[in-house]
Amino acid sequence: MADDSPFSSAASSSSPTHTSDDVLTQAAQTRLRTIIERIERLELDKAAVANDLKEVYAEAKGEGFDVKILRKIVRIRKMDAAKRTEEEALIDLYLSAIGGL
Amino acid sequence: MADDSPFSSAASSSSPTHTSDDVLTQAAQTRLRTIIERIERLELDKAAVANDLKEVYAEAKGEGFDVKILRKIVRIRKMDAAKRTEEEALIDLYLSAIGGL
């Protein structure tokens, strides 16, 4: 049961010169760096899209639409009817159980 | 596989006397009320603390301190602390990843 996974045991710091990281092979370190870079690149993309969304909402707001309501619309359209009904029923139930609003 | 959770299913209002549902047992209704009360009490506490904070900032402002700067200092100090915590957690994680200490 050989173990070549990057984070597993294997010995460390042969010398005090090394501040860190000789638990990982050179290859694994490079690979790790690549992975982190890909992730951070994707997070940038994500932020960009999020920003675009913000802009659309801002623009809509500028034209007089109510952003809060727009968001609710989008959310409701995403949610299926059954779930919605069920949730409303539970709310009513709880409310009446504690004696109304 | 008994089910004694407050909702389950079961039908409602056997009699018109009850404005509220009795899908929840009397006990569950009481319990629910208690929970809601505790929550609402805690939210009051929370509001009180928030108010105290506002007052401290207002007082500081009255003495000529720049609130925006104050907030930023507090924020940076919080970030410091958080980062330290995260770093410690990372170390623990590394340690466990290589098979405990």
Add this chain to the structure above:
Amino acid sequence: MADDSPFSSAASSSSPTHTSDDVLTQAAQTRLRTIIERIERLELDKAAVANDLKEVYAEAKGEGFDVKILRKIVRIRKMDAAKRTEEEALIDLYLSAIGGL
């Protein structure tokens, strides 16, 4: 004090032919539809990026990297960046507080 914002007030459904309200002008309705579409398109993009991220993590995991550690590293690096930004902002604030540079 003209009001050309999409909602305002005004009454509804002059005729039973219309299932929907005509409180919104035809133009506003079209605009609204366009906005919703743009939003939903962007949410698709967002989901796609999120999916790519998941894949990178999954792949890394397949190579033996610990996902939790990876995430923490990314998180700490993000905090670093944020902290640096905050610190620069603080300096600017200090500078303006003492009357510019």
Add this chain to the structure above:
Amino acid sequence: MADDSPFSSAASSSSPTHTSDDVLTQAAQTRLRTIIERIERLELDKAAVANDLKEVYAEAKGEGFDVKILRKIVRIRKMDAAKRTEEEALIDLYLSAIGGL
């Protein structure tokens, strides 16, 4: 128009020995420290209350209550009737404007 506010102009660093902070008088520095401490103390309180809340919800969940619904209940009770009605009306309006769900 004398200016004795802590953050205002006044000259600085007479010597390179001082890394910082002689823009503020000794008294102001002490005062600043006190303020920061009070703020951080209050933030601890705030965190404690938030934690208590979490516990109440967790406990309720343990007894079979649906946390999501509990939160909605609390929110609804806080929100006044008028607002709620208005919001629902707007949602219906928008929905019908774009031709239903």
Add this chain to the structure above:
DNA sequence: ACCGAAGTTGTATCAC
């Protein structure tokens, strides 16, 4: 499959 934790999103408050 569930549970707890983390991240993300939406909302409200506050200062300008």
Add this chain to the structure above:
DNA sequence: GTGATACAACTTCGGT
């Protein structure tokens, strides 16, 4: 009133 910031809620993900 608008933007920033802080708060709270909901969803997702990884682990068990």
